[in-house]
Amino acid sequence: MRGLCKKIVQITERPLKDGTIINGRFTICRWLGKGSFGFTYIVKEHSSENLYVLKQLRKYKMMVPRSDHHSLQREGNILKELDHEAFPTIIDEFTYNNKHFLVMELIHGKTYEEIIFADEIKFSEIDSFKELLKILFHIKYLHDKEYVHRDLRIPNIIKRENHVFIIDFGLARKISEYDEDLDKASEDKKLFREVSFKSDFYALGHFLLFLLYSSYEPTSNKKRTWEEELNISVDGARIIRKLLQIEPPYEYIDEVIRSVETYIKANEVL
Structure with a gap:
């Protein structure tokens, strides 16, 4: 039953819409795409008007009884440790409305x-x-x-x-x-x-x-x-x-x- 629920969530889950406000701090400008772990967006920070990349962990991944729900946290920790000019800088990490998010530098190019x-x-x-x-x-x-x-x-x-x-x-x-x-x-x-x-x-x-x-x-x-x-x-x-x-x-x-x-x-x- 758990596997069936996970499959239904995986199929039906949709990305957040443009204009959605996240955590009272960011507004989604556009959806970039999805991967096996999450949805990715370009967002604008209200206070600075800077553009960033926002990653959202997909809900079905949080239902897996393994460490998948830590995938964004792992990515954030790795990038913080590396701290290299050729890799994105981590801006923030938080949970909002039971969704886990990771904010990072938008690499232009x-x-x-x-x-x-x-x-x-x-x-x-x-x-x-x-x-x-x-x-x-x-x-x-x-x-x-x-x-x-x-x-x-x-x-x-x-x-x-x-x-x-x-x-x-x-x-x-x-x-x-x-x-x-x-x-x-x-x-x-x-x-x-x-x-x-x-x-x-x-x-x-x-x-x-x-x-x-x-x-x-x-x-x-x-x-x-x-x-x-x-x-x-x-x-x-x-x-x-x-x-x-x-x-x-x-x-x-x-x-x-x-x-x-x-x-x-x-x-x-x-």
Whole structure:
């Protein structure tokens, strides 16, 4: 019965409407989307008129007899501990009308999807690796603190001018933690969600391919692998294969950074 009630709540729950006032302090400007844990909005603070990101834990998650209802609290605590300029700053955390909320800095900028498809920017091989290197330095800070992000998808990497930011730490975990949800996950999902540094590398391998495909012009309808379609150097392809765990994978972030820096130094046109 409990499972049925949870399923009904999961299906019927809707995000709060634009204009809704939260805790007498914030007004919802627009709904950004929903994830497995919650709804996300842009809100305006009444006193400062600043815009922030507001995360609301979904009601059905509060019905789960595990630690899911602490997910926003965990995300807030991780970001407070990290306190890094490339990650969102936590503004507030509170419960209002039996709903749990987390308020954080709104990172202005564009996703790489917007840059490629809306702005029609194409990344060469060397440029793609340079973009990756910027992200790797931020991930090094994260990994050095023994955290793994586990959700380094295209929407969660933001670029503003020459700066790169990482958002959405809802799935981040301490490297020593265990996620029992992975027991029933598909093999591909395990590669993305494993509580291991390698899962971040795997995600960044896919991110790198996304950038490289921005310059790809198909010449055939025949289905081929990325190595067959993309004209990539031997060294560049080897890095990607290790990120994607096709070859023996990287174990630590410093290995990845060294490989990418060596590649850039050898291939950059002076």
